[in-house]
Amino acid sequence: MDLQKAKTLVDAALSQGKFIILVGHCKVSYSGRAASKLSQGERVVLIKNDGTFLVHQTKGMAAINYQGPGAVIETEWGATEEKIPTLTVSALRKKRNEVAERIDVQFTEIYDVGSHILKDDRTLQLTGSERQLSDLLMQDLHSIEAGLVPIQQESHVRKGLIDILAQDRQGRLVVIEVKRREAGLDAVSQLHRYVHELSARKGSPVRGILLAPRITANAKTMLEKEKLEFVRLDYEIGSSATIKGLEKKQHTIGDFG
Amino acid sequence: MDLQKAKTLVDAALSQGKFIILVGHCKVSYSGRAASKLSQGERVVLIKNDGTFLVHQTKGMAAINYQGPGAVIETEWGATEEKIPTLTVSALRKKRNEVAERIDVQFTEIYDVGSHILKDDRTLQLTGSERQLSDLLMQDLHSIEAGLVPIQQESHVRKGLIDILAQDRQGRLVVIEVKRREAGLDAVSQLHRYVHELSARKGSPVRGILLAPRITANAKTMLEKEKLEFVRLDYEIGSSATIKGLEKKQHTIGDFG
């Protein structure tokens, strides 16, 4: 396709707030929080009405260069070092308190320009988030451990940043951290942070339980060293999430109170 | 566009390994590690030769539904509950040791089918990664603190997962964690983990320095409580990354050795 025609189409589509799709031969440069160069190749560029700008290569899930909502899109004529005419499409971002950013896609050839006014006001309905699992568990704390009760039974809403805060049979505070996937060192650190802080604030011992489908070997080691506990969480995602089982791999630290 | 024609185009493009772009009215469902539903609306779907499958709404940077490289793409006729004919394009994934996943995009209308054989073997050249900053600092440890030397002369001492391991004037081990952006609680926890473990293994006190452009207030508090140190890292991204300055906000914990 003629670059001239491409520019006309893109400019028109931009002014009409269309979703734009460009396919062509280009090189890409980015500068902002970091900087990058991508030399000549054939790519697909998506430009959304909200300023979102995505450059996709032929492989991989992630856009190789991108700019989020709020970017301003511009087109400009230019030329390569070999005097070949180019059309550069740019995404510019300048927000207060942020680094200015820009992506320049310099096209030497454009194969296709697609543009559409698209209507879509629906939002995704997701099942199986950590929050959802946490809510389910909240209604069934005793299945984690007999005698465990929510510290604030009024709400299923989590208090502060702690997923679930409960009290065991002996009246000890129990911080429960829920993970929807395998727990690693970071999850143990997180739990440790909460337990540590709460323990210091209350001046009494606080238990910590990590609830996850699996835990890495290193994380397990660290967890045990920190006197924290792990309970395997078995769940299933159907039309809604359901807890299939909870298994305490090794019995409680016992009574240190 | 006729759905019949669309299917022909998509099937042909799939068999030829083309990069496919679909624009149309559809609903989307996903099941796998989680599950999701997205009701009727107009969206853009990208299908790459490597199996990558992306569903984009009109706003936001992230694809609303996605499947990474390796997915198998299928097309199939169907109908809505109201007997309206549909073309469903699906991405199926079934890997050993993983949950089977699938995305189904059920089109009631397709406005555009674009397909291209694209060539691109270039990879992104990125400037300003944490690793690059770490390498730069490694050559200039004394600018963090006088007398600081790398514990091993090798290019980058990545013992374990520690960014930089050094020794101070008094011969104490110093773990340095570098962050390219503002450090939060997680960064402090990470550093604490390293210092703790190394200290236990060596049986001697180990210092920990967090190097970042900024640190959140909470993180600062926790860091000080843990007797760790913070040094502000001022850097610039040009054609290459350069360290502009290092500023110890408050002097060292002093000599506890």
Place this chain on the structure above:
DNA sequence: GCGATCAGCGGCACG
């Protein structure tokens, strides 16, 4: 708006 955390995180590098 800041801050902490989640994410169907993805991707990479290293043991």
Place this chain on the structure above:
DNA sequence: CGTGCCGTTGATCGC
């Protein structure tokens, strides 16, 4: 292969 962790992370939710 597991595992840790970075990312131009982005997106979300509570304060």
